[in-house]
Amino acid sequence: MRSFQERLAEFDARGLRLAAISVDSPAINREYVRKEGYTFAFLSDPAAQVIRRYDVLHPGAGPEGQQVARPGEFLIDSTGTVRWVNLTESVLVRARPGQVLQVFDDLVRAPLGANR
Amino acid sequence: MKRRWNASLWVGFLVMLAAAFSYIPIFARIPATRDFPWVNLTLFATGAALIGLGLTRAFRRPDAYRGKVAAVVLAALGAGVLGFFLVGTFHFARQLPQSAGAPRVGQKAPEFSLLDAGGNPVALSSLLSSSVGGRQTRAILLIFYRGFW
Numbered sequence: 325m326r327s328f329q330e331r332l333a334e335f336d337a338r339g340l341r342l343a344a345i346s347v348d349s350p351a352i353n354r355e356y357v358r359k360e361g362y363t364f365a366f367l368s369d370p371a372a373q374v375i376r377r378y379d380v381l382h383p384g385a386g387p388e389g390q391q392v393a394r395p396g397e398f399l400i401d402s403t404g405t406v407r408w409v410n411l412t413e414s415v416l417v418r419a420r421p422g423q424v425l426q427v428f429d430d431l432v433r434a435p436l437g438a439n440r
Numbered sequence: 441m442k443r444r445w446n447a448s449l450w451v452g453f454l455v456m457l458a459a460a461f462s463y464i465p466i467f468a469r470i471p472a473t474r475d476f477p478w479v480n481l482t483l484f485a486t487g488a489a490l491i492g493l494g495l496t497r498a499f500r501r502p503d504a505y506r507g508k509v510a511a512v513v514l515a516a517l518g519a520g521v522l523g524f525f526l527v528g529t530f531h532f533a534r535q536l537p538q539s540a541g542a543p544r545v546g547q548k549a550p551e552f553s554l555l556d557a558g559g560n561p562v563a564l565s566s567l568l569s570s571s572v573g574g575r576q577t578r579a580i581l582l583i584f585y586r587g588f589w
Protein backbone atom coordinates (compact mmCIF):
# COMPACT_ATOMS: atom_id res chain seq x y z
CA MET A 325 0.00 0.00 0.00
CA ARG A 326 2.81 2.36 0.88
CA SER A 327 4.46 1.82 -2.49
CA PHE A 328 1.16 2.72 -4.22
CA GLN A 329 0.78 5.88 -2.13
CA GLU A 330 4.34 6.93 -3.00
CA ARG A 331 3.50 6.80 -6.72
CA LEU A 332 -0.06 8.07 -6.45
CA ALA A 333 0.67 11.14 -8.61
CA GLU A 334 1.47 8.82 -11.53
CA PHE A 335 -1.85 7.05 -11.06
CA ASP A 336 -3.74 10.35 -10.79
CA ALA A 337 -2.08 11.67 -13.96
CA ARG A 338 -3.48 8.69 -15.87
CA GLY A 339 -6.95 8.94 -14.37
CA LEU A 340 -6.24 5.56 -12.77
CA ARG A 341 -8.00 5.37 -9.43
CA LEU A 342 -7.08 3.07 -6.55
CA ALA A 343 -9.42 1.38 -4.09
CA ALA A 344 -8.25 -1.00 -1.36
CA ILE A 345 -10.79 -3.52 -0.04
CA SER A 346 -10.57 -5.64 3.12
CA VAL A 347 -12.75 -6.98 5.93
CA ASP A 348 -11.59 -4.15 8.22
CA SER A 349 -14.27 -1.80 9.57
CA PRO A 350 -14.42 1.90 8.57
CA ALA A 351 -13.13 2.74 12.09
CA ILE A 352 -10.02 0.58 11.64
CA ASN A 353 -9.51 1.94 8.13
CA ARG A 354 -9.88 5.52 9.39
CA GLU A 355 -7.19 4.94 12.02
CA TYR A 356 -4.90 3.15 9.56
CA VAL A 357 -5.32 5.73 6.79
CA ARG A 358 -4.67 8.56 9.23
CA LYS A 359 -1.58 6.92 10.69
CA GLU A 360 -0.06 6.01 7.32
CA GLY A 361 -1.19 9.13 5.45
CA TYR A 362 -3.01 7.29 2.66
CA THR A 363 -5.15 9.42 0.37
CA PHE A 364 -6.82 6.81 -1.83
CA ALA A 365 -10.02 4.92 -0.99
CA PHE A 366 -10.09 2.21 1.68
CA LEU A 367 -13.36 0.30 1.53
CA SER A 368 -14.83 -1.94 4.23
CA ASP A 369 -16.31 -5.34 3.50
CA PRO A 370 -16.73 -6.79 7.02
CA ALA A 371 -19.15 -9.52 5.90
CA ALA A 372 -16.88 -10.33 2.94
CA GLN A 373 -19.81 -10.06 0.50
CA VAL A 374 -17.85 -8.31 -2.24
CA ILE A 375 -14.72 -10.32 -1.43
CA ARG A 376 -16.81 -13.47 -2.03
CA ARG A 377 -18.35 -12.09 -5.22
CA TYR A 378 -14.83 -11.57 -6.60
CA ASP A 379 -13.90 -15.05 -5.30
CA VAL A 380 -10.91 -13.82 -3.30
CA LEU A 381 -12.13 -15.12 0.06
CA HIS A 382 -9.54 -16.90 2.20
CA PRO A 383 -11.62 -18.61 4.90
CA GLY A 384 -10.08 -18.91 8.34
CA ALA A 385 -6.86 -17.12 7.38
CA GLY A 386 -7.21 -14.29 9.93
CA PRO A 387 -5.23 -14.49 13.20
CA GLU A 388 -8.32 -15.72 15.04
CA GLY A 389 -9.64 -17.79 12.19
CA GLN A 390 -11.64 -14.98 10.59
CA GLN A 391 -12.42 -14.95 6.92
CA VAL A 392 -10.22 -12.44 5.12
CA ALA A 393 -9.42 -11.54 1.53
CA ARG A 394 -6.45 -13.16 -0.14
CA PRO A 395 -4.26 -10.62 -1.98
CA GLY A 396 -5.58 -9.91 -5.46
CA GLU A 397 -5.80 -7.00 -7.88
CA PHE A 398 -8.35 -6.24 -10.60
CA LEU A 399 -7.99 -3.47 -13.16
CA ILE A 400 -11.40 -2.29 -14.36
CA ASP A 401 -11.94 0.18 -17.20
CA SER A 402 -14.51 2.97 -17.30
CA THR A 403 -17.11 0.70 -18.91
CA GLY A 404 -16.87 -1.62 -15.88
CA THR A 405 -15.02 -4.32 -17.79
CA VAL A 406 -12.16 -6.24 -16.18
CA ARG A 407 -8.97 -5.58 -18.16
CA TRP A 408 -6.30 -7.21 -15.98
CA VAL A 409 -6.32 -9.64 -13.06
CA ASN A 410 -3.44 -10.41 -10.74
CA LEU A 411 -3.85 -13.40 -8.42
CA THR A 412 -0.43 -14.67 -7.31
CA GLU A 413 0.25 -17.97 -5.63
CA SER A 414 1.94 -16.52 -2.52
CA VAL A 415 0.57 -14.11 0.09
CA LEU A 416 3.97 -12.43 0.06
CA VAL A 417 3.78 -11.55 -3.63
CA ARG A 418 1.52 -8.68 -4.63
CA ALA A 419 1.15 -6.33 -7.57
CA ARG A 420 3.68 -3.51 -7.66
CA PRO A 421 2.77 0.04 -8.66
CA GLY A 422 5.22 0.07 -11.56
CA GLN A 423 3.79 -3.18 -12.88
CA VAL A 424 0.23 -1.79 -12.77
CA LEU A 425 1.23 1.48 -14.47
CA GLN A 426 2.95 -0.52 -17.21
CA VAL A 427 -0.10 -2.73 -17.70
CA PHE A 428 -2.33 0.34 -17.89
CA ASP A 429 -0.07 2.11 -20.41
CA ASP A 430 0.08 -1.04 -22.55
CA LEU A 431 -3.72 -1.34 -22.49
CA VAL A 432 -4.15 2.29 -23.50
CA ARG A 433 -1.62 1.93 -26.33
CA ALA A 434 -3.04 -1.35 -27.63
CA PRO A 435 -6.10 -1.23 -29.90
CA LEU A 436 -9.17 -2.21 -27.95
CA GLY A 437 -9.35 -5.97 -27.59
CA ALA A 438 -5.96 -6.63 -29.19
CA ASN A 439 -4.44 -7.67 -25.89
CA ARG A 440 -6.94 -10.35 -25.06
CA MET B 441 48.32 -24.76 24.39
CA LYS B 442 45.15 -22.78 24.97
CA ARG B 443 42.52 -23.63 22.40
CA ARG B 444 40.90 -20.78 20.48
CA TRP B 445 37.26 -19.80 20.63
CA ASN B 446 35.50 -21.16 17.53
CA ALA B 447 33.98 -17.84 16.48
CA SER B 448 32.80 -18.83 13.01
CA LEU B 449 30.25 -21.22 14.54
CA TRP B 450 28.54 -18.47 16.48
CA VAL B 451 28.80 -15.85 13.77
CA GLY B 452 27.42 -18.39 11.28
CA PHE B 453 24.47 -19.16 13.52
CA LEU B 454 23.72 -15.46 14.06
CA VAL B 455 23.82 -14.92 10.29
CA MET B 456 21.30 -17.75 9.86
CA LEU B 457 19.01 -16.21 12.48
CA ALA B 458 19.30 -12.86 10.70
CA ALA B 459 18.50 -14.61 7.41
CA ALA B 460 15.28 -16.06 8.83
CA PHE B 461 14.01 -13.05 10.70
CA SER B 462 14.93 -10.26 8.28
CA TYR B 463 12.60 -11.35 5.48
CA ILE B 464 9.22 -10.21 6.78
CA PRO B 465 10.30 -6.91 8.42
CA ILE B 466 12.88 -5.88 5.80
CA PHE B 467 13.26 -7.77 2.54
CA ALA B 468 9.60 -8.61 1.93
CA ARG B 469 9.01 -4.82 1.88
CA ILE B 470 11.54 -4.19 -0.87
CA PRO B 471 10.16 -5.11 -4.31
CA ALA B 472 13.49 -6.44 -5.63
CA THR B 473 13.93 -8.92 -2.76
CA ARG B 474 10.31 -9.81 -2.05
CA ASP B 475 8.98 -12.21 -4.67
CA PHE B 476 11.91 -14.57 -4.38
CA PRO B 477 13.87 -14.26 -1.08
CA TRP B 478 17.30 -14.42 -2.69
CA VAL B 479 18.96 -12.13 -0.14
CA ASN B 480 17.75 -14.33 2.71
CA LEU B 481 18.81 -17.51 0.94
CA THR B 482 22.25 -15.96 0.32
CA LEU B 483 22.49 -15.11 4.02
CA PHE B 484 21.52 -18.69 4.87
CA ALA B 485 24.24 -20.01 2.56
CA THR B 486 26.79 -17.68 4.17
CA GLY B 487 25.74 -18.73 7.67
CA ALA B 488 25.84 -22.41 6.73
CA ALA B 489 29.33 -22.00 5.25
CA LEU B 490 30.57 -20.35 8.45
CA ILE B 491 29.07 -23.11 10.58
CA GLY B 492 30.65 -25.64 8.21
CA LEU B 493 34.02 -23.96 8.72
CA GLY B 494 33.47 -24.04 12.50
CA LEU B 495 32.53 -27.74 12.37
CA THR B 496 35.66 -28.54 10.36
CA ARG B 497 37.86 -26.64 12.80
CA ALA B 498 36.28 -28.25 15.86
CA PHE B 499 36.66 -31.81 14.58
CA ARG B 500 39.77 -31.69 12.37
CA ARG B 501 41.84 -29.43 14.60
CA PRO B 502 40.52 -30.07 18.11
CA ASP B 503 43.96 -29.16 19.47
CA ALA B 504 43.60 -25.57 18.19
CA TYR B 505 39.83 -24.94 18.34
CA ARG B 506 37.11 -25.54 20.89
CA GLY B 507 33.45 -26.09 20.25
CA LYS B 508 32.78 -29.72 19.28
CA VAL B 509 29.50 -29.80 21.18
CA ALA B 510 28.55 -26.26 20.18
CA ALA B 511 29.32 -27.11 16.55
CA VAL B 512 26.89 -30.02 16.49
CA VAL B 513 24.19 -28.14 18.39
CA LEU B 514 24.45 -24.97 16.29
CA ALA B 515 24.58 -26.90 13.02
CA ALA B 516 21.37 -28.71 14.00
CA LEU B 517 19.67 -25.50 15.14
CA GLY B 518 20.79 -23.72 11.97
CA ALA B 519 19.31 -26.49 9.83
CA GLY B 520 16.10 -26.18 11.85
CA VAL B 521 15.93 -22.41 11.29
CA LEU B 522 16.48 -22.91 7.55
CA GLY B 523 13.76 -25.57 7.45
CA PHE B 524 11.35 -23.29 9.30
CA PHE B 525 12.05 -20.48 6.81
CA LEU B 526 11.66 -22.68 3.73
CA VAL B 527 8.41 -24.21 4.94
CA GLY B 528 7.06 -20.78 5.87
CA THR B 529 7.88 -18.99 2.64
CA PHE B 530 7.48 -21.78 0.11
CA HIS B 531 4.67 -23.78 1.65
CA PHE B 532 2.46 -21.86 4.10
CA ALA B 533 2.63 -18.57 2.20
CA ARG B 534 1.30 -20.42 -0.85
CA GLN B 535 -1.74 -22.02 0.74
CA LEU B 536 -4.04 -19.63 -1.10
CA PRO B 537 -7.49 -20.48 -2.41
CA GLN B 538 -7.78 -21.13 -6.15
CA SER B 539 -10.08 -18.16 -6.83
CA ALA B 540 -11.26 -19.97 -9.95
CA GLY B 541 -14.51 -18.00 -9.91
CA ALA B 542 -12.85 -14.58 -9.87
CA PRO B 543 -13.94 -12.17 -12.63
CA ARG B 544 -11.83 -12.70 -15.75
CA VAL B 545 -10.44 -10.30 -18.32
CA GLY B 546 -13.24 -9.18 -20.61
CA GLN B 547 -16.00 -9.86 -18.08
CA LYS B 548 -18.07 -7.19 -16.35
CA ALA B 549 -16.77 -6.44 -12.86
CA PRO B 550 -19.46 -7.17 -10.25
CA GLU B 551 -21.01 -3.92 -9.01
CA PHE B 552 -20.78 -3.20 -5.27
CA SER B 553 -21.33 -0.52 -2.67
CA LEU B 554 -19.12 -0.42 0.42
CA LEU B 555 -18.38 2.08 3.19
CA ASP B 556 -15.19 4.09 2.90
CA ALA B 557 -13.01 5.11 5.86
CA GLY B 558 -15.34 8.06 6.46
CA GLY B 559 -18.35 5.76 6.69
CA ASN B 560 -19.82 6.94 3.37
CA PRO B 561 -21.21 4.41 0.89
CA VAL B 562 -19.11 4.18 -2.28
CA ALA B 563 -20.25 2.24 -5.36
CA LEU B 564 -17.95 0.89 -8.05
CA SER B 565 -20.03 2.62 -10.72
CA SER B 566 -19.77 5.98 -8.92
CA LEU B 567 -15.98 5.59 -8.58
CA LEU B 568 -15.75 4.94 -12.33
CA SER B 569 -17.90 7.93 -13.28
CA SER B 570 -16.26 10.51 -10.99
CA SER B 571 -12.93 12.28 -11.29
CA VAL B 572 -9.62 11.54 -9.58
CA GLY B 573 -6.99 14.22 -8.97
CA GLY B 574 -8.97 16.58 -11.24
CA ARG B 575 -9.13 14.07 -14.10
CA GLN B 576 -11.93 11.89 -15.33
CA THR B 577 -11.46 8.33 -14.06
CA ARG B 578 -10.33 6.08 -16.91
CA ALA B 579 -9.88 2.93 -14.88
CA ILE B 580 -9.79 1.69 -11.33
CA LEU B 581 -7.52 -0.79 -9.62
CA LEU B 582 -9.24 -2.80 -6.90
CA ILE B 583 -6.67 -4.01 -4.38
CA PHE B 584 -7.96 -6.80 -2.18
CA TYR B 585 -5.79 -7.24 0.91
CA ARG B 586 -5.83 -9.22 4.11
CA GLY B 587 -6.48 -6.27 6.40
CA PHE B 588 -5.13 -5.31 9.77
CA TRP B 589 -8.05 -6.29 11.97
